[in-house]
Amino acid sequence: xxxxxxxxxxxxxxxxxxxxxxxxxxxxxxxxVLSLVEILRVLYDDIMNYRPQEPxxxxxxxxILSKAHGCLALYAILADKGFIGIDELxxxxxDGSRLVAACEYNTVxxxxxxxxxxxxxxxxxxxxALAARIQKRPSRVYVVMGDGELNEGxxxxxxxxxxxxxxxxxxxxxxxxxxxxxxxxxxxxxxEPLKEKWASFGFAVEEIDGHDxxxxxxxxxxxxxxxxxxxVVICHTIKGKGIDFVENDxxxxxxxxxxxxTVSRMKSLLEEE
Amino acid sequence: MLNAFKDAIYEAAKNDKRIILMVTDNDIGLSHMxxxxxxxxxxxxxxxxxxxxxxxxLAADGFMPFIIxxxxxxxRRSYEQIVLDVCLQNRPVRLIGIGGGFSMAHLGxxxxxxxxxxxxxxxxEMTVIAPCDALEMKKLVPSILKWPKxxxxxxxxxxxxxxxxxxxxIDIGKAVVLRQASAGHKSVLLxxxxxxxxxxxxxxxxxxxxxxxxxxxxxxxxxxLDEKAxxxxxxxxxxxxxxxxxxxxxxxxSACMGVLMNNMHPDLPRLHCIGVPDKFIHVYGTQESLLKSxxxxxxxxxxxxxxxxx
Numbered sequence: 001x002x003x004x005x006x007x008x009x010x011x012x013x014x015x016x017x018x019x020x021x022x023x024x025x026x027x028x029x030x031x032x033v034l035s036l037v038e039i040l041r042v043l044y045d046d047i048m049n050y051r052p053q054e055p056x057x058x059x060x061x062x063x064i065l066s067k068a069h070g071c072l073a074l075y076a077i078l079a080d081k082g083f084i085g086i087d088e089l090x091x092x093x094x095d096g097s098r099l100v101a102a103c104e105y106n107t108v109x110x111x112x113x114x115x116x117x118x119x120x121x122x123x124x125x126x127x128x129a130l131a132a133r134i135q136k137r138p139s140r141v142y143v144v145m146g147d148g149e150l151n152e153g154x155x156x157x158x159x160x161x162x163x164x165x166x167x168x169x170x171x172x173x174x175x176x177x178x179x180x181x182x183x184x185x186x187x188x189x190x191x192e193p194l195k196e197k198w199a200s201f202g203f204a205v206e207e208i209d210g211h212d213x214x215x216x217x218x219x220x221x222x223x224x225x226x227x228x229x230x231x232v233v234i235c236h237t238i239k240g241k242g243i244d245f246v247e248n249d250x251x252x253x254x255x256x257x258x259x260x261x262t263v264s265r266m267k268s269l270l271e272e273e
Numbered sequence: 274m275l276n277a278f279k280d281a282i283y284e285a286a287k288n289d290k291r292i293i294l295m296v297t298d299n300d301i302g303l304s305h306m307x308x309x310x311x312x313x314x315x316x317x318x319x320x321x322x323x324x325x326x327x328x329x330x331l332a333a334d335g336f337m338p339f340i341i342x343x344x345x346x347x348x349r350r351s352y353e354q355i356v357l358d359v360c361l362q363n364r365p366v367r368l369i370g371i372g373g374g375f376s377m378a379h380l381g382x383x384x385x386x387x388x389x390x391x392x393x394x395x396x397x398e399m400t401v402i403a404p405c406d407a408l409e410m411k412k413l414v415p416s417i418l419k420w421p422k423x424x425x426x427x428x429x430x431x432x433x434x435x436x437x438x439x440x441x442x443i444d445i446g447k448a449v450v451l452r453q454a455s456a457g458h459k460s461v462l463l464x465x466x467x468x469x470x471x472x473x474x475x476x477x478x479x480x481x482x483x484x485x486x487x488x489x490x491x492x493x494x495x496x497x498l499d500e501k502a503x504x505x506x507x508x509x510x511x512x513x514x515x516x517x518x519x520x521x522x523x524x525x526x527s528a529c530m531g532v533l534m535n536n537m538h539p540d541l542p543r544l545h546c547i548g549v550p551d552k553f554i555h556v557y558g559t560q561e562s563l564l565k566s567x568x569x570x571x572x573x574x575x576x577x578x579x580x581x582x583x
Contacts, residue, residue: 105362113333114361117353123323124358127330134312135334154354157323 007242008213012270014041015242017076019270021092021099023263028093028101029069031239031252032146035177035210036073039235042216043142043173044077047223052082055109061139062112062128066121067146067175069254071103074111083110119152121145122172126162129170129230140223144173148180151189156201159230163202168224172203172232175210177239179250194234203232210235243269274432275371277407279303281414282339286313289418293331295324297342299371321346325354325366332364337418343377344370344427345386348393359423360398366423368393373403373427374468374518375554375563385563387549390466391523393425394496400424400445401496403467407432409493412443420445429468430560436471437491448499450506452477454486459582461487462506462542465516466495466525472564472571473516479575485582495525500532507533512543514578518569521548545581547574 007015014037022028044050048061065074072092079086084099091097098107102116112128115121125143132139149155162170176194178185185191198205204226208215216235225231239253240246243266279301286292286306290313294303298319306314317324321342328338340347347370348355359366370389371377377384394401400422404410410432417424424445436451443449452474454460461480465473470491477487490506492499507513513533515526526546533544549567556566564570568577 113329114357117357119322120326120354120358123326123354124330124333126323127327127332128334129330130327131331131334131336134336154322154326157320158326161318161320161323161327 011037011041011213011242014073014076014080016270017079017086017089018072019263019266020089021072021075022258022266024090025093026258027254027256028072029253030246030255031177031179031249032067032070033073034241034243034246035175035237035239036070036144037241038211038213038216039144039173039175039237040073040077042213042220044081046217047220048140048142050110052110055083059137059139062125062141064113064115064121064125064141064143065103066115066143067118067149068102068115070146070175071101074103075099075108078108078110084108118146118149119154122155122158125170126158126167129162129167130165132169133167140169140171142171142173144175146180147174147176147178147185147191148188150174150191159198159201159203162230166228167230168226168228170230171223172230174232174234175237176234177237179239179248179253181250181253183250198232198234202229204229205232205234207234208236210237211241274404274407274410274428274430275301277410277432278369278414278428281411285414285418286310291335291337292418293336293338295328295338295340297321297324297340297346299341299343301341321350322354325351326358328366329354329358329362329364332366333362337365337367339367339369341369341371343384344373344389345384348386348389348425352392355399356396360396363398364423365421367417368423368425370425370427372430374429375560376430376468378558378560378563381557382553382555385554387518387520388523389425389427390495390517390519390525391527394528395523398422399496400494401427402445402494403427404493405467405470405491406435406437408435408439409437409443412437413445413493416443416445427467434471436474443493446494446497446499448502449491449493450488451491452487452489454488454510456509459485460510461485461578461582462490462510462513463487463516463578464490464492464503464513464525464529466492467518469516469518469569472569472574475571476516476574476578479571480578483575483579485579492525495528498528498532500536503529503532504536507537507542508540510542512545512578512581514545514547514581516574517548518564519548520551521546522551524548543581547577
């Protein structure tokens with residue numbers, strides 16, 4: 001995917017929050033976090049119903065970051081919204097911090113479930129969507145998955161099940177950055193034709209640019225896309241989006257030992273207009 | 274035993290809307306619930322990983338899902354989901370494993386499970402229960418509905434013979450003395466669980482014919498273990514034998530031995546575990562024939578125990 005989308009101030013701001021975490025930890029899932037930012041931004045700014053001061057408000061929408069390794073992006077938006085303090089981001093992945101590098105339930109307000117192992121978020125989200133329907137709550141459930149995660153069989157078990165039960169309050173969002181830890185998706189286990197796969201499993205599918213804030217907003221506001229069907233939004237994204245020397249390079253999926261120079265290069269790139 | 278469970282849970286579900294039955298690809302005779310209580314009965318199909326995750330999601334919002342599946346598929350196929358989605362997040366999901374041990378042996382090795390207790394009790398927050406008869410299963414249901422943690426319930430296929438008593442108290446985590454030896458230097462403590470308890474009582478009767486008195490301590494709850502009852506009974510005897518239709522690795526025997534060794538040194542009685550040896554059993558047939566092939570028939574066990582008293 002070509003990187004044509006210019007980041008606005010808010011997208012740069014959220015990335016700067018994220019950078020605070022890497023600056024302290026000097027390690028992280030760099031590429032996987034940066035591809036997620038606009039998806040989370042739009043969900044939390046414009047789409048989901050929640051109360052930062054009452055994180056377990058029963059009627060809240062449920063958000064599950066099934067690709068838990070991207071959780072620094074989630075921590076950043078949770079900090080921005082007041083679920084946790086902004087300063088806490090500096091403790092990411094440090095000894096004793098609750099901001100663990102794969103998010104865990106019952107540690108950080110706003111983190112609904114533990115999802116460090118892949119392929120767990122969608123089934124749990126299905127259960128939450130079913131619970132909302134039985135309890136006649138307005139809650140919608142959003143599950144963000146990585147593309148590599150779609151290798152897991154449990155994702156497709158859950159897809160079959162949610163379509164069978166017509167869970168129109170369930171939305172899967174794919175952060176489709178085309179790269180997983182060992183290389184391009186298509187060289188590991190090819191996913192294409194992805195849109196057709198989800199459609200054939202009974203989902204209403206939209207395919208969009210996952211960094212285009214306006215399109216994300218317009219698309220997610222139309223949920224559910226089809227009556228009686230779960231929805232999926234395939235978001236084409238760029239692994240490492242926003243930091244040019246990281247973009248589209250699977251070797252930046254995870255980095256250890258970020259040195260001072262790398263951190264300051266990242267910082268200066270995010271300062272640029 | 275399954276009949277006792279399903280009758281009790283059906284009655285409870287009428288008033289307790291937390292209860293959701295998640296039946297995998299089985300017909301357990303409750304399909305009428307689908308029409309009567311459509312929000313409380315779901316057929317899950319053959320998708321163990323998804324089912325466990327869905328149960329976790331339902332439990333997160335106040336439900337108490339009961340997943341009913343053949344034990345071997347339930348514990349093996351969805352182990353990661355059991356550990357992470359259910360136990361790590363302490364969701365009160367109930368895993369009903371039909372046919373633990375050799376009780377589905379007629380369907381071969383794939384349908385037998387001799388390691389389920391080991392892998393379930395190894396997971397933090399998990400409670401492990403193996404009732405010994407239909408009456409006990411039925412009586413355990415109120416405690417199961419109150420228990421705040423996840424539970425694995427190992428159901429033997431048949432609920433007979435009934436060896437427990439209607440009037441006795443029952444609670445999760447409390448051992449039951451089903452037979453008390455009269456005091457004497459040759460008395461033995463037999464500790465058993467699940468379907469082996471009725472066979473343990475028969476073993477005790479055979480031992481009596483050989484001049485050996487024995488106490489039978491039945492543990493319907495393997496975790497949390499009633500350590501107090503085990504130690505109290507073990508202090509009275511020179512020999513403690515555990516009996517289970519489960520691998521000798523990690524099951525009831527391992528659990529009891531750990532408790533006794535940690536608490537009774539240097540006055541340990543002799544300890545011995547009777548169970549399934551650490552190998553796949555390539556004998557095909559009835560539950561009885563498989564039990565016999567590994568020395569778990571009462572007459573075989575009585576002989577083994579008699580030799581240990583010599």
